[in-house]
Amino acid sequence: ATPMSIMVGVGRGARAGVLIKNAEVLEMMKRVDTLVVDKTGTLTEGQPRLTACVPAGDIMEEQLLRLAAAVEQQSEHPLARSIVREAAQRQLDLPNCEQFNSVTGEGVAGRVDEHEVVIGKPALLNQRGIDVAPLADRAAELQQAGQTVMFAGIDGQLAGILAVSDPIKASTAEAVQTLHRLGLRIIMLTGDNERTARAVAENLGIDEVEAGVKPEHKHERVRALKAQGHAVAMAGDGINDAPALAAADVGIAMGTGADVAIESAGVTLVKGDLRGIVKAVLLSRAVVRNIR
Ligand code: ADP
């Protein structure tokens, strides 16, 4: 493409909130046949709200929420913030948490009011000898509705589940449909569990889903697709997504996401609206067509 047509393309993108780093990015975008998308904060708003706090055994709901929030206060994760926010709304005062321990992509643990508290995936509780089976059915129901479920254990016993809902962005469905129509294959990658991931994907008409992906494995999936000969764009918002954004032919960051994701990307969607990807594809096709 001519430098002039590229400048025009980049300028048009910028006016529509699609920041394209340079000419190579725009030219590469034209060849992209596969789009890998992160779920949380990319397809969804990324601001989950607590929707259910279901105690198990003799613990009261408020005590479960209070102990969970005390631990999650130490975590930066959006799931953690939804728990702390709910506790604040109910005006619970949160005791200190000692010996805080965070396992990336798994959950958190700590000591609160003489209690050992753990919150996260079943595997994390299993490691501490806690069986989550008594709440498995309830959890499955919530997951089938697209909610993310965290299991809580206190002093070696199953204490309950906390569920959050993270609404899909209003603009996502239209973006996914149009990208499919433009011939792109879309693969959703997420650290969330299979059932929740499938529910969200089905809602959007995305038929390829890889759930339970460890943060450090996202970039490996991108590399594998490239090795199969695909031109791959990756869209994500989180610190965890940065290596995958850098590994992709075109990294697409949400302007609403982490700075390191934006730095690793060739395209930034200022408002995190995925219709910006459609815009970038159309611009790249128009610009490249100009020179022929
Ligand atoms: P995502 O890719 O959806 O942002 P992560 O890889 O960060 O997900 O986390 C995967 C899963 O690990 C979460 O769905 C949750 O079950 C668990 N998890 C992670 N961080 C926390 C936390 N602070 N508290 C409870 N559970 C957590």
Ligand code: MG
């Ligand atoms: Mg994310």
